[in-house]
Amino acid sequence: GENVEQHPSTLSVQEGDSAVIKCTYSDSASNYFPWYKQELGKRPQLIIDIRSNVGEKKDQRIAVTLNKTAKHFSLHITETQPEDSAVYFCAATSYSGAGSYQLTFGKGTKLSVIP
Amino acid sequence: DAGVIQSPRHEVTEMGQEVTLRCKPISGHDYLFWYRQTMMRGLELLIYFNNNVPIDDSGMPEDRFSAKMPNASFSTLKIQPSEPRDSAVYFCASNSGGRTGELFFGEGSRLTVL
Numbered sequence: 613g614e615n616v617e618q619h620p621s622t623l624s625v626q627e628g629d630s631a632v633i634k635c636t637y638s639d640s641a642s643n644y645f646p647w648y649k650q651e652l653g654k655r656p657q658l659i660i661d662i663r664s665n666v667g668e669k670k671d672q673r674i675a676v677t678l679n680k681t682a683k684h685f686s687l688h689i690t691e692t693q694p695e696d697s698a699v700y701f702c703a704a705t706s707y708s709g710a711g712s713y714q715l716t717f718g719k720g721t722k723l724s725v726i727p
Numbered sequence: 728d729a730g731v732i733q734s735p736r737h738e739v740t741e742m743g744q745e746v747t748l749r750c751k752p753i754s755g756h757d758y759l760f761w762y763r764q765t766m767m768r769g770l771e772l773l774i775y776f777n778n779n780v781p782i783d784d785s786g787m788p789e790d791r792f793s794a795k796m797p798n799a800s801f802s803t804l805k806i807q808p809s810e811p812r813d814s815a816v817y818f819c820a821s822n823s824g825g826r827t828g829e830l831f832f833g834e835g836s837r838l839t840v841l
Contacts, residue, residue, distance in 0.1 A: 715772065
């Protein structure tokens with residue numbers, strides 16, 4: 613099955629600086645890569661996603677890049693703000709046989725933005 | 728729509744007791760997923776349904792866990808008997824895109840087994 617590695621596990625940045633979270637995946641057939649944000653005690657929520665036919669996608673202060681050859685993708689947050697503090701999860705979709713697909717999550721990155 | 732609704736939000740029980748977690752997906756969504764979240768293992772997919780039919784239950788840890796979806800608006804995850812290592816937050820999620828659609832998560836059910 614798919615294996616998604618996420619780094620770093622914790623990240624502290626000063627307000628206004630950029631934050632980068634990186635993920636690698638193992639299944640070359642994976643073609644959908646979402647990122648979820650989970651605030652403390654809350655549910656995970658989708659913040660951005662990218663499909664394999666695209667190399668980069670931006671939405672205001674967040675961007676995601678995908679390198680299918682190297683099987684890695686990254687989340688970039690610019691001009692970080694205290695409300696960006698949360699746990700971020702990357703994920704990848706893989707085929708697990710008999711018409712079954714799984715969305716496999718990374719272990720998460722706890723981002724702290726220091727005012 | 729009110730979103731994905733889970734109950735109970737918190738459950739504290741003793742080892743050996745039966746636990747039933749409930750989920751109401753967003754109306755019109757044909758996929759339903761059960762995830763377990765722990766600090767050690769992160770978000771793990773337990774099982775998912777498409778049109779009320781279980782598609783992949785390979786993530787269900789053992790026979791003590793079972794899940795059902797009797798109709799399009801209701802699903803249960805049952806643990807019997809419960810053990811302390813089952814303590815976790817259990818999330819239900821639904822979508823209409825399956826593997827490539829946004830997952831809409833419920834608030835989660837925090838289970839503590841003493």
